[in-house]
Amino acid sequence: MEYNKYIKSFLLLELLKGLSITISHLFKTKITIQYPEERIPISSKFRGLHALRRHYDGEERCISCKLCEIICPSISIDINPINRIDNTKRTNLYEIDLFKCIYCGACEEACPVDSIVETIVLDYHLGHLNERFMSKDNLLLTGDNLERSMFIQKEY
C-alpha cells in the first residue's frame, strides 16, 4: 500500500488529473450573459419598479381606497386622499419608499381598479438618496412610458 502512494505522487498522477479537468473547461461553451447587451428572459409575472396606470381617456385610475396602503407588509406606501371638484375621490399624495418596499406584489393584487402595478423593469438607479420616494408624478410617468411600450401588459 505504501509503495502505491509513492508511485502515485512521483508520477504526479493527481496533479495531471486536475490539469486535465481544467483544460477541458477551457474549451467549453461559456454560459456568461453579457449583461447590458444581452439579458436573461424575464417572466411576465416579474415584480419590478412600480407604476400607476391611467384609463384610456387619460384619467388616473387610483380612487384612493387605501387598500394597498393597508395590505403593504413593509408600510412603504403613503397616501393622502382628497375630494376633487367633480366630487370624485382622488389622491394628492401617493408615495412609495423604494428602500422599504420588498416587491411582494401585494399592492397590485389588492388594487380594485388595477391602478398600482409592478412593471418588469428590474434595473434602475437613484441619483440622490431622496429619489427613493417615488412621487405620484413619477409613478404616473413610469406608467405612461411603459404603457406605450407594452411593458406593463401582464397576464394573470
Next chain:
Amino acid sequence: MDFLILVKNSILIIIKIIFVIVPLLIGVAYFTFFERRIIGYIHDRSPNRVGPKDFLRPIADVIKLLFKEIIIPNKANKLLFIITPIITLVPFLLAWAVIPFSNNFVISDINIGLLYILSMTSLGVYGVIIAGWATNSKYAFLGSIRSAAQTISYEIAMGFALVGVLMAAGTMNLKEIVNAQQGGVFSWYFIPLFPLFIIYWIAAVVQTNRAPFDVAEGESEIVKGFHLEHFGTSFGVFLFVEYANMILVSILAVIMFFGGWLSPFESYFPSGIICILLKTMVFMFSFLWFRATFPRCRYDQIMSLGWKIFIPITLIWIFILIIFIGLKLPPWFNGI
C-alpha cells in the same frame, strides 16, 4: 577607422537591444491580458469590457499605474525604497542579453551563457530582500523572507537540473546547447532528461513566486509580500519583473530541453524565431493553467519538497545520465 567600426557595432547592438526589449514590454502587457482571459475561460466566464474583446485592458492598466501617486512610508529607508524596483528589474533585463532567438539573432554570444543566466537570476533575490527591509513594515519583511527563502532553496535544484543539460551538451554556450539538439523532436533533451525537466519546471514556478507556490502573498496573514507598500510606477516595475521573469524561465526551458528555435520536424517546417516564440507561449500558458488548477501549497511542504525530494532526484538522475553518456546513447549522446 577603428572608431568608425566601434560606432557601427554599438549602433547595431542598440538596435538589437530595442528589438528584444520592446517586444518584451508588449509581451508582458499582453501576458497579463491573456492571464485574465485564459483563467476566466477555465473558470467558465470571460471578462471583456475595455475595448473590443477587452484588448485595450493592458494599456488602461499601464496608464493607471503610471499616473498613480507614489507614497513613501514615513519610516522607510527612502533611498533604498526608491531604488529597489530598479535593483530587481536590472538583473532580469540583463539576463535577456544572452538568450539566442535564432542562429544569428543573439545580443551577446558568450561562452558561459548558462552560468551568466544562473547568476543573474540569483541576483534578483537581493531586490526582494532589500524591498522587504527598506519598507520598514513587518508584513513586507515577512513576505520578503518567505519568498527569498523559497527562491534560494529551489535555485539549488534548478541548478542541478541545468547541470544535466550542461553534461548532455558539453558546453555552456546557449547557442551550442540548442545546436546540439538538432534532428527533430526525438533528439531534444527533454526525453533523456525528463525528470530533470519536470524538476526544472516546478522549480521555475517556485522561483517566479507563482501559484501554487505564491506563499509570499497571503491576504489573511501577510498581506501582499515584499512589494506591500509600493504603489504606482514602482509597483508596476515589480509587476513587470514578475511577468518578465515568467517569460524568461519559459524561454530558458525551451532552449534547454525543447530545442530552442529548432523546428520539431525539420524537413517539413523551417526552423526559426517563430518556433522558439510558439514553444515559449506553450510554457507561458502552463503558468496560467497551473494557477487556475492548483490550490496553494503549505510553506513547510514547499521547503521539504525542494530539499528532501528534488535535490536527491536530480543527483540520482545525473548519475544515470553519466551512464547514458558513457554508452553514447543515440540520438542524444552519440556526438560527444
